[in-house]
Amino acid sequence: MGDFIVQDCTLLTKTSGLTAAINLRELRDRVAVCRQDVLYHHFWETPLVPSFDNPDYRNDFAVWALLHLGDRVLAERLGIIDSYTFTDMEKLREQVLEIFDERLNEVHVVPSCQPGGEFFFTEAVTVVFDTGKRIASPKELPGAIGTMTNGSIYYHFFEARRREPVGIDDFSTWLIDFPGQEVWRHALQTVDFVFFTLTELRGELVRILEKGGAS
Amino acid sequence: MTKFLSSYEGLVSATVLGELRQLGNRLAGKRVVHVNSTREGGGVAEILDWMIPLMRDVGLDTRWEVIAGNSDFYTVTKKFHNGLQGFPVSVSRREWQTYREVNEENAVRLRPILEEADFVVIHDPQPAALLGLCPDRKGKWIWRGHIDVSRPMHSVWRGLRPFVSGYDASIFSMCQFAQPLPHPQFLIPPSIDPLSPKNIDLDPEELAAVRHRYNLDPDKPLLVQVSRFDRFKDPLGVLAAYRLVRKVQPVQLVLAGGGATDDPEGQEVLDEVLEAAAGDPDIHVLLLPSDAHRTINALQRLADIVVQKSTREGFGLTVTEGLWKGKPVIGGDTGGIRLQVVNYHTGFLVNSAEGAAHRIRFLLHHEALRNKMGGRAREYVREHFLLTRQLREYLTLFHILNSRQEASTIYV
Numbered sequence: 001m002g003d004f005i006v007q008d009c010t011l012l013t014k015t016s017g018l019t020a021a022i023n024l025r026e027l028r029d030r031v032a033v034c035r036q037d038v039l040y041h042h043f044w045e046t047p048l049v050p051s052f053d054n055p056d057y058r059n060d061f062a063v064w065a066l067l068h069l070g071d072r073v074l075a076e077r078l079g080i081i082d083s084y085t086f087t088d089m090e091k092l093r094e095q096v097l098e099i100f101d102e103r104l105n106e107v108h109v110v111p112s113c114q115p116g117g118e119f120f121f122t123e124a125v126t127v128v129f130d131t132g133k134r135i136a137s138p139k140e141l142p143g144a145i146g147t148m149t150n151g152s153i154y155y156h157f158f159e160a161r162r163r164e165p166v167g168i169d170d171f172s173t174w175l176i177d178f179p180g181q182e183v184w185r186h187a188l189q190t191v192d193f194v195f196f197t198l199t200e201l202r203g204e205l206v207r208i209l210e211k212g213g214a215s
Numbered sequence: 216m217t218k219f220l221s222s223y224e225g226l227v228s229a230t231v232l233g234e235l236r237q238l239g240n241r242l243a244g245k246r247v248v249h250v251n252s253t254r255e256g257g258g259v260a261e262i263l264d265w266m267i268p269l270m271r272d273v274g275l276d277t278r279w280e281v282i283a284g285n286s287d288f289y290t291v292t293k294k295f296h297n298g299l300q301g302f303p304v305s306v307s308r309r310e311w312q313t314y315r316e317v318n319e320e321n322a323v324r325l326r327p328i329l330e331e332a333d334f335v336v337i338h339d340p341q342p343a344a345l346l347g348l349c350p351d352r353k354g355k356w357i358w359r360g361h362i363d364v365s366r367p368m369h370s371v372w373r374g375l376r377p378f379v380s381g382y383d384a385s386i387f388s389m390c391q392f393a394q395p396l397p398h399p400q401f402l403i404p405p406s407i408d409p410l411s412p413k414n415i416d417l418d419p420e421e422l423a424a425v426r427h428r429y430n431l432d433p434d435k436p437l438l439v440q441v442s443r444f445d446r447f448k449d450p451l452g453v454l455a456a457y458r459l460v461r462k463v464q465p466v467q468l469v470l471a472g473g474g475a476t477d478d479p480e481g482q483e484v485l486d487e488v489l490e491a492a493a494g495d496p497d498i499h500v501l502l503l504p505s506d507a508h509r510t511i512n513a514l515q516r517l518a519d520i521v522v523q524k525s526t527r528e529g530f531g532l533t534v535t536e537g538l539w540k541g542k543p544v545i546g547g548d549t550g551g552i553r554l555q556v557v558n559y560h561t562g563f564l565v566n567s568a569e570g571a572a573h574r575i576r577f578l579l580h581h582e583a584l585r586n587k588m589g590g591r592a593r594e595y596v597r598e599h600f601l602l603t604r605q606l607r608e609y610l611t612l613f614h615i616l617n618s619r620q621e622a623s624t625i626y627v
Contacts, residue, residue: 008234008237010234010238010607010608010610010611011611012401012402012403012608012611012612012615013390013401013402014399014400014401014402015387015390015393015399015400015402017395037623040623116548116549116553118391120390120391122390122402123623124623125611125615125622125623125624125625126623126624126625127238127611127614127615127618127625127627128624128625128626128627129237129238129241129626129627131233131237132237147230148230149230149231149233149234151234159624
């Protein structure tokens with residue numbers, strides 16, 4: 001049973017080299033060929049990117065469909081995609097393309113944006129570093145999470161799902177080695193985290209762990 | 216004044232400051248040189264003014280070099296500035312030659328420093344030619360374009376592109392500003408220093424003194440636009456909006472602009488503004504010295520509404536400054552202003568003098584909403600547009616370039 005190593009991460013966005021899309025057909029065509037990192041960024045990394053407040057939708061395509069294409073139907077269909085359940089980016093791409101194609105078949109005029117409202121495809125590089133902090137026992141977990149940066153929360157709770165064991169946050173994985181922590185693990189794995197900001201999620205994680213108690 | 220990260224405790228969380236130190240520790244001793252064309256005036260000089268000491272504080276051996284140029288050089292680079300933002304200009308062969316010659320003169324002085332540095336950050340087009348004049352460079356070179364080059368005059372961009380293509384990476388404030396280049400283009404919006412004279416809290420006596428000095432009426436709503444006297448900032452459009460508002464309610468306007476040593480066109484625009492404002496005692500056109508930061512700070516704090524009605528804009532730090540002071544901002548629907556001004560949340564985006572006038576009237580009639588928007592505006596800046604975020608992104612970039620990895624996740 002090793003200590004939990006608290007990592008932190010910081011993300012830097014860069015251009016993807018793809019031309020900006022001005023309508024749904026161009027969006028579809030770019031999504032069909034973009035790198036997985038681009039798809040990942042627009043679906044997974046949105047909690048780390050500045051936004052004014054809690055948006056209705058947590059992926060950039062749904063937000064663009066709503067704000068710039070003015071297509072509420074498309075926004076709703078894209079918005080409900082739970083990208084964190086997709087461990088294979090190609091499966092996610094397939095579903096998104098299916099939604100685009102379905103919508104393109106339904107509309108008489110391809111939805112387009114106004115000048116200045118183009119969709120810019122970006123991706124990010126994440127730098128991960130060891131904070132030097134260690135958590136020795138589950139009892140320390142709520143307090144430690146309470147003082148983590150947003151970068152640490154993102155890395156251990158969101159980004160972790162991409163790493164082995166796929167689909168599970170780092171806290172739950174660590175707790176496997178400690179007998180009697182099934183309640184905590186269950187609580188962590190059932191958090192509906194999509195609509196939390198990272199700051200809110202930190203508070204929620206502390207709340208459910210304190211509520212569950214440590215053995 | 217030397218700045219330290221610890222000074223920002225209370226303005227940002229301790230974890231944010233700790234994160235910066237950890238990123239810096241892993242780059243300790245690396246030599247960083249920033250190069251630009253003016254030590255005073257304009258957003259770039261203001262950013263470097265805080266960035267240099269804070270990079271030093273987190274462990275990097277950082278210095279700031281300013282290239283020297285004559286009036287011909289600044290006339291050419293002002294043309295670049297205008298041309299890159301889409302304004303029609305003509306740059307002659309002789310002027311391109313002047314650009315190269317001044318960079319060559321500066322390279323003689325700077326070459327030993329630049330070639331030894333681990334990271335060189337060249338700000339804007341003025342010193343961009345230095346890269347090709349430092350053939351024995353050891354470190355990574357980054358070109359930082361602060362202005363919107365999304366729709367440049369083709370001839371100007373075609374002339375400048377060879378000077379920036381050879382860099383290891385470039386930085387733009389927004390993806391909308393970038394041009395295709397054969398290297399990674401990172402996106403780092405600028406930020407403000409909450410402890411700088413331009414943004415630090417001021418006591419009521421100082422505000423009252425500034426109000427008195429400029430003969431501002433405490434009983435009349437005040438609109439303030441702070442920016443260089445530059446056509447893209449549209450001071451004449453602000454005057455037109457003010458006149459539309461004044462038809463229906465009393466209001467006063469301050470247009471305050473600092474001069475910058477690399478902007479020879481400012482006087483011409485200022486003269487046009489003075490002519491347009493002549494005879495109206497409620498219009499205050501202030502040409503302030505480049506060190507009048509506390510005065511600008513006070514004017515923004517005295518404002519009921521901050522205006523930044525630019526028609527083209529790099530990022531628009533004066534918008535961030537206004538938001539940080541808890542003021543809703545009426546901003547031109549362009550460039551980085553779009554990142555900061557969110558309709559009904561932190562202010563309004565407008566596309567015309569009429570639109571600006573309409574939103575000014577709306578906000579002047581809804582004081583409670585105005586105050587609520589101002590409160591949100593300040594918190595938005597605290598989270599996204601303070602210098603700590605920008606410093607973190609620069610350190611992240613240095614780590615990325617230092618790692619020599621192509622992966623999307625880098626462990627340091």
